[in-house]
Amino acid sequence: MKCILVVLSIQDGKIKRSSLEALTRAATIGEATSSPVHAVIMHSSAASFAAEAGSYGADTVFCLSDRIFDAHVNTPVLAGLTTVINQVDPKLIVAASTESIKDIAGALAIRIDAATLPDVASFDMVDGTVTCERPVMAAKMMAKTTSAHSRVLVTLRSGSYEAKASSGAGKMVEVPFEWDTNLLSATLKEIISTTGNTVDLSEAKVVVAAGRGVKDASGKALVDELASITGAAIGASRAVVETGLFPATAQIGQTGKVVSPDLYFAIGISGAIQHVAGMSNSRVIVAINKDADAPIFDVATYGLVGDCFKILPLLNDALRKALA
Amino acid sequence: MKFCVCIKQVPDVQASVQTGRMVLNAYDASAVEQALVINENGTDEIDLILIGPASATETIRKALAMGASNATHIVMENVADLDSSAIAHLLAESLKGSNYDAILTGKQSQDSDSGLAGGMLAELLGIPYATNAVGMEATADGLLVTRQGDTGQEMLVLKAPCLVTCSNDMNNPRIPSLKGIMGAKRTTINTVQAGPVGTPKTKVEKTFPPAGRAPGLKMEGEPEELVAQLITKLQQEAGAI
Amino acid sequence: MEDKFDVIIVGGGIAGLSAAMTLARGNAKFLLIERGEFCGAKNVSGGVLWGNDLAKLVPKYWKEEGGYERFVNHRRLTFMDDQSAFSVDFKSAHFDAPPYTGVTVLRSVFDAWLAGKVQEAIESSEHPDESFLATDILVEEVLQENGKVIGIRAGEERFYADCVILAEGVNNLLTRQIGLEKAYVPVDHMAIGVKEVLKLDASRLQDRFQLTGRSGLTNEFVGACSEGVEGGGFLYTNSDSISLGLVLGLKDLKEKEKTPYDVLNTFKQHPAVAAMIHGAETVEYSAHAVSTGDIKALPSELYKDGVLIAGEAAHLLLNAGKAIQGMDFAMRSGILAAETAIEGKKAGDFSSSMLKNYRTALENSYVLKDMRSFQDAVHLLHQQEMFSAIPNMICDFGRQFFTISGEPTPKASKMMQASIKRHSSYWDLVKLGLKGAKSL
Numbered sequence A: 001m002k003c004i005l006v007v008l009s010i011q012d013g014k015i016k017r018s019s020l021e022a023l024t025r026a027a028t029i030g031e032a033t034s035s036p037v038h039a040v041i042m043h044s045s046a047a048s049f050a051a052e053a054g055s056y057g058a059d060t061v062f063c064l065s066d067r068i069f070d071a072h073v074n075t076p077v078l079a080g081l082t083t084v085i086n087q088v089d090p091k092l093i094v095a096a097s098t099e100s101i102k103d104i105a106g107a108l109a110i111r112i113d114a115a116t117l118p119d120v121a122s123f124d125m126v127d128g129t130v131t132c133e134r135p136v137m138a139a140k141m142m143a144k145t146t147s148a149h150s151r152v153l154v155t156l157r158s159g160s161y162e163a164k165a166s167s168g169a170g171k172m173v174e175v176p177f178e179w180d181t182n183l184l185s186a187t188l189k190e191i192i193s194t195t196g197n198t199v200d201l202s203e204a205k206v207v208v209a210a211g212r213g214v215k216d217a218s219g220k221a222l223v224d225e226l227a228s229i230t231g232a233a234i235g236a237s238r239a240v241v242e243t244g245l246f247p248a249t250a251q252i253g254q255t256g257k258v259v260s261p262d263l264y265f266a267i268g269i270s271g272a273i274q275h276v277a278g279m280s281n282s283r284v285i286v287a288i289n290k291d292a293d294a295p296i297f298d299v300a301t302y303g304l305v306g307d308c309f310k311i312l313p314l315l316n317d318a319l320r321k322a323l324a
Numbered sequence B: 001m002k003f004c005v006c007i008k009q010v011p012d013v014q015a016s017v018q019t020g021r022m023v024l025n026a027y028d029a030s031a032v033e034q035a036l037v038i039n040e041n042g043t044d045e046i047d048l049i050l051i052g053p054a055s056a057t058e059t060i061r062k063a064l065a066m067g068a069s070n071a072t073h074i075v076m077e078n079v080a081d082l083d084s085s086a087i088a089h090l091l092a093e094s095l096k097g098s099n100y101d102a103i104l105t106g107k108q109s110q111d112s113d114s115g116l117a118g119g120m121l122a123e124l125l126g127i128p129y130a131t132n133a134v135g136m137e138a139t140a141d142g143l144l145v146t147r148q149g150d151t152g153q154e155m156l157v158l159k160a161p162c163l164v165t166c167s168n169d170m171n172n173p174r175i176p177s178l179k180g181i182m183g184a185k186r187t188t189i190n191t192v193q194a195g196p197v198g199t200p201k202t203k204v205e206k207t208f209p210p211a212g213r214a215p216g217l218k219m220e221g222e223p224e225e226l227v228a229q230l231i232t233k234l235q236q237e238a239g240a241i
Numbered sequence C: 001m002e003d004k005f006d007v008i009i010v011g012g013g014i015a016g017l018s019a020a021m022t023l024a025r026g027n028a029k030f031l032l033i034e035r036g037e038f039c040g041a042k043n044v045s046g047g048v049l050w051g052n053d054l055a056k057l058v059p060k061y062w063k064e065e066g067g068y069e070r071f072v073n074h075r076r077l078t079f080m081d082d083q084s085a086f087s088v089d090f091k092s093a094h095f096d097a098p099p100y101t102g103v104t105v106l107r108s109v110f111d112a113w114l115a116g117k118v119q120e121a122i123e124s125s126e127h128p129d130e131s132f133l134a135t136d137i138l139v140e141e142v143l144q145e146n147g148k149v150i151g152i153r154a155g156e157e158r159f160y161a162d163c164v165i166l167a168e169g170v171n172n173l174l175t176r177q178i179g180l181e182k183a184y185v186p187v188d189h190m191a192i193g194v195k196e197v198l199k200l201d202a203s204r205l206q207d208r209f210q211l212t213g214r215s216g217l218t219n220e221f222v223g224a225c226s227e228g229v230e231g232g233g234f235l236y237t238n239s240d241s242i243s244l245g246l247v248l249g250l251k252d253l254k255e256k257e258k259t260p261y262d263v264l265n266t267f268k269q270h271p272a273v274a275a276m277i278h279g280a281e282t283v284e285y286s287a288h289a290v291s292t293g294d295i296k297a298l299p300s301e302l303y304k305d306g307v308l309i310a311g312e313a314a315h316l317l318l319n320a321g322k323a324i325q326g327m328d329f330a331m332r333s334g335i336l337a338a339e340t341a342i343e344g345k346k347a348g349d350f351s352s353s354m355l356k357n358y359r360t361a362l363e364n365s366y367v368l369k370d371m372r373s374f375q376d377a378v379h380l381l382h383q384q385e386m387f388s389a390i391p392n393m394i395c396d397f398g399r400q401f402f403t404i405s406g407e408p409t410p411k412a413s414k415m416m417q418a419s420i421k422r423h424s425s426y427w428d429l430v431k432l433g434l435k436g437a438k439s440l
């Protein structure tokens, strides 16, 4: 039986939770179809993550160690992955749908002749056919999409499955990788990091997202406070990313990130479909908006009709007490 | 710079009542806009390419009206059945041997939300690329691209010829002027029939509305009451805090 | 002047598109400018398009899939009190065959479709590259020279034409700009229309309203639907949705301190309406001004040198109880304005003495004839009794008439007398009756 290969992304010194979700799902499918499940890690100290990958169900963990991987540039990543894929010849390749993976998915699919099911909400493999359900039309519709191609690449939305460690311990294989920087046709000039030490959106259990209703720095301060009280990552609508009040990394939605936390606060966000596309899978959604007819209330578990400048100070106090 | 922008016609996802109206993919509009901005003071022309039904000329004219100069329309009625890979192969076929400095695509299609065609096309043409660009400037021999990555923005230098997939966070596309609209109507669109396409590697079996969320609770009243109610609900009903 | 057109049309609504179609057929060179992202994007009607001018503009339109929603073969007028609904209902197979005299439309679909038809007409005209439909552009100014209209300005762009047709709808800022209407429209000449589109699966819709194929129902309401505010309600069936809304007098709304949205919500909860929209999901809410159709609201003139006013920009609308006629009037006036412009082109004369023919044509058509003949009905409809006492009385009578309680039943005439006593006085009713008889 051909194997399943899971591409694991490393961020801030650990394997991304969304990668572990993908690995957990792959392990389940591997078991059901008796296919071996392997993982690949590309990082300057790739081997240090191998044990964890093993504990989430990877039989073999292929490690490519090179500093070039620590800042994302697509050419070496493509080269590294192609090497491993040619070596293990997987039927199914799975990765979390991060910006770095989205960056290489198309080119990789061509290079390794794979069919691609991008940004899926769920997937399975039955009799060699890979099936998935993926949101389309700004998540207004779901499309059941299949591929019977000999090789399929799936990228998985974060939060689609729960990451579960098992008792397994994988075998680690170092794959020699050498990269000549002169080969870079695209060179990285600079990285402007905007997340710093804040909580990563796609991993967060709680997200506080701000929209145009938050207006200015004083509104942002209230949002920041709510986030710090609840240990939340900060998200934003496109409107406030455009005005520069929030960084583009915080954008949630069709253009931005997809999140599915336990608890989502939408503060002064109208609920345009392109925004909802990125957050409607959150378990509990709290919306604060002064317009009782705002579409965000159609998806909110708890909708508070009112001025966020009046509600947030009270809410922050109450939450501080409740969580103390 | 000599640009070629790949544009797609998509259904209007914003419409509350499904009107069947088709529009220019918003991400592609941003790609056209950025090419226009870069060439603002130059004489280089911006070409467009679209694969789609005969009725998609309307979308081509919209992008021409923004200021693009020429357009190729690869006529293909059942384009909706094709996946990104089939599209990328058709585009590559048509662009092979061309001498553009840069090919631009949208970061994704608003309808299928795939985000693949750009990277695929770059690979097929064997040129460097960057995706999800939120900024783009011309350099002496290529482009300086700012792309939105996972943790921040990455600035990349790409040597021409290259390909960039554009985010709508890059700019706000201009609304065509009356002169633009008239000029676009008078532009001759180079229409060609699509060549053969292989069987797509993926297939959409069916589409259906997502399972809706359980109806929520909308609370109105004094801020104090609202907050008190919310805390109770979050603690006792939702178990979220 | 680089680009000079025979005609510039401002507004791609019903009036503008009807004028454009007529001009394209007449081989005139024209530019139509619409501020919406596409024709229909911003437009709101209930919407039944009455009459048969559509068949003239798009022959055999009923053979097409797009365009209209359903043809009307079933009409109902309902009087309501809080609990009851008393309806006059008429359905006839006479209405089943084309050309239909009424079709329901969703403007965002219909206008875009009609614009497509105009585009086709342009392409098969003598000047396929010299006439344009331009959207997403706001005309800010009408350009004049020595009191004569010569073109328009949109942003920094200026375009010139022998004749401008203003088809800008009820918010007729440009008509006011050139002095044909006062800057401020009296509030009693204006009403507000609010409307929801509620999605309902086509098969459920057909079962619920006993529709077959593309047949449809129109239902107008008076009485409790407007919570005592001057006005009335409507419910129209579309292909797979229901249009439900109210047209309410602006002045009365203000005096009674109600918001149209609240009144609409109450209307939706009326037992008779709730049953009709049960299970249907609101997918669109919109509000738009409407003219009350008072002939006194007409601009001081409908033309002057180099310009013609068509459609609701000229306050051409009739709402005399049994239907709102704004779109059909817009269509006819658009056609007549374009025909006048074509005559003007032939004669090389766009002066007011030539364009006066437009006024004459409108006076001779059903548009101004009906507006004049039904003025009394329009005024009658605005009497307080019409949306409270009378519907209440009718429902009261209905309740007695249709009750079988095991007690001796009085004669219907007795019941009627009792109802009248409870809700009105004989004299008021006699007066109203006489007025009504005269007005219709």
Ligand SMILES: Cc1cc2nc3c(=O)[nH]c(=O)nc-3n(C[C@H](O)[C@H](O)[C@H](O)COP(=O)(O)OP(=O)(O)OC[C@H]3O[C@@H](n4cnc5c(N)ncnc54)[C@H](O)[C@@H]3O)c2cc1C
Pocket (backbone or CB within 6 Å): A210, A211, A212, A213, A214, A236, A237, A238, A239, A240, A251, A252, A253, A254, A255, A256, A257, A267, A268, A269, A270, A271, A272, A273, A274, A275, A278, A288, A289, A290, A291, A294, A306, A307, A308, A309, B026, B027, B110, B168
């Ligand atoms: C192709 C495409 C992709 C897009 N991708 C994204 C995306 O990824 N993410 C995204 O967010 N958007 C995206 N958009 C944009 C989206 O359509 C909306 O324009 C955007 O989400 C609006 O942001 P907003 O809700 O903050 O602003 P608005 O729509 O302006 O809403 C502001 C809200 O705040 C409320 N408000 C105002 N003041 C207060 C107050 N004092 N207290 C409480 N409430 C208040 C208002 O009632 C209003 O509902 C995309 C659009 C397109 C065309």
Ligand SMILES: Cc1cc2nc3c(=O)[nH]c(=O)nc-3n(C[C@H](O)[C@H](O)[C@H](O)COP(=O)(O)OP(=O)(O)OC[C@H]3O[C@@H](n4cnc5c(N)ncnc54)[C@H](O)[C@@H]3O)c2cc1C
Pocket (backbone or CB within 6 Å): C010, C011, C012, C013, C014, C015, C016, C033, C034, C035, C036, C039, C040, C042, C043, C044, C045, C046, C047, C048, C049, C050, C137, C138, C139, C140, C167, C168, C169, C170, C174, C192, C193, C194, C195, C245, C246, C247, C287, C288, C289, C290, C310, C311, C312, C313, C317, C324, C325, C326, C327, C328, C329, C330
């Ligand atoms: C709730 C409601 C229900 C109704 N129901 C019915 C009904 O059932 N039957 C019926 O016949 N009528 C009905 N009407 C009335 C009907 O909608 C109008 O009378 C009709 O739309 C008038 O058509 P028009 O072409 O004159 O104006 P509109 O349809 O309003 O079109 C005017 C167009 O001009 C454009 N425009 C305006 N200014 C500019 C500018 N400066 N530059 C560029 N473009 C501009 C606008 O965007 C618009 O597209 C209803 C109205 C309402 C509000």
Ligand SMILES: Nc1ncnc2c1ncn2[C@@H]1O[C@H](COP(=O)(O)O)[C@@H](O)[C@H]1O
Pocket (backbone or CB within 6 Å): B005, B006, B007, B008, B009, B025, B027, B028, B049, B050, B051, B052, B079, B084, B087, B104, B105, B106, B107, B108, B109, B112, B113, B114, B115, B116, B117, B118
């Ligand atoms: N039919 C098409 N014609 C031209 N370009 C297209 C077409 N389909 C997709 N593209 C380009 O590919 C991008 C989207 O890729 P994808 O999301 O994979 O469909 C679009 O933004 C376009 O630039």
